[in-house]
Amino acid sequence: MTRRFLFVLGSSRRDGNTELLARRAAEQLPEGVEQQWIDLAAHPLPDFEDLRHDSDHVRPTEGSAALLLDATLAATDVVIVSPLYWYSVSAHVKRYLDYWSGWLRTPGADFRATMAGRTLWGVTALAHQEREVADPLVGTLNNSAAYLGMRFGGVLLGNGSKPGDVLNDTEALARAKTFFAQEAPLARFPYETD
Numbered sequence: 442m443t444r445r446f447l448f449v450l451g452s453s454r455r456d457g458n459t460e461l462l463a464r465r466a467a468e469q470l471p472e473g474v475e476q477q478w479i480d481l482a483a484h485p486l487p488d489f490e491d492l493r494h495d496s497d498h499v500r501p502t503e504g505s506a507a508l509l510l511d512a513t514l515a516a517t518d519v520v521i522v523s524p525l526y527w528y529s530v531s532a533h534v535k536r537y538l539d540y541w542s543g544w545l546r547t548p549g550a551d552f553r554a555t556m557a558g559r560t561l562w563g564v565t566a567l568a569h570q571e572r573e574v575a576d577p578l579v580g581t582l583n584n585s586a587a588y589l590g591m592r593f594g595g596v597l598l599g600n601g602s603k604p605g606d607v608l609n610d611t612e613a614l615a616r617a618k619t620f621f622a623q624e625a626p627l628a629r630f631p632y633e634t635d
């Protein structure tokens with residue numbers, strides 16, 4: 442199966458550090474790997490409404506929800522490109538992930554079966570120097586992947602505050618070169634042991 446990467450951009454500004462770092466990593470993907478980039482700010486999702494248990498819950502056919510659902514289902518690899526906001530994912534990304542809960546119950550989407558075995562990755566930029574403050578974001582993505590039976594490739598972290606700063610983080614740029622070449626094991630919840 443041809444690999445198809447979906448990059449979901451979750452910053453609240455354009456051309457920020459997170460996207461810059463993600464593009465550096467994406468440059469290394471082999472030719473033939475398809476890439477789709479969707480900026481959540483340009484394709485805003487309406488407030489998430491929890492219709493999971495409503496019988497008239499239908500698959501979206503237009504707008505940002507339809508675009509994102511179709512793109513997500515078509516992706517072998519979903520890359521969450523989120524700045525670190527309050528130690529976790531941005532509100533744009535959180536809302537996108539909330540939509541996953543609806544899609545799990547959307548008739549005809551077969552979301553859980555389709556996503557199982559596919560790979561979730563993360564890229565984030567943060568102003569803090571100590572990378573462990575991003576653990577809540579890493580945990581959110583790891584556990585979300587585990588919940589869906591997905592693989593998890595980990596999170597590429599870079600340091601920066603104002604746009605462009607991440608280009609001075611030479612260690613992050615070096616990690617970007619091999620990030621997507623890494624093994625992505627099946628995600629496990631922290632309480633799961635071998």
Ligand SMILES: Cc1cc2nc3c(=O)[nH]c(=O)nc-3n(C[C@H](O)[C@H](O)[C@H](O)COP(=O)(O)O)c2cc1C
Pocket residue numbers: 452453454456457458459460523524525526527528529566567568569570574600601602603604
């Ligand atoms: C709403 C908001 C919350 C933020 N929270 C954090 C944080 O919790 N920890 C941190 O290190 N930096 C935080 N920052 C700084 C950003 O992570 C940093 O500026 C990053 O480079 C932004 O990524 P971007 O350029 O891709 O938008 C925050 C910035 C904003 C606007």
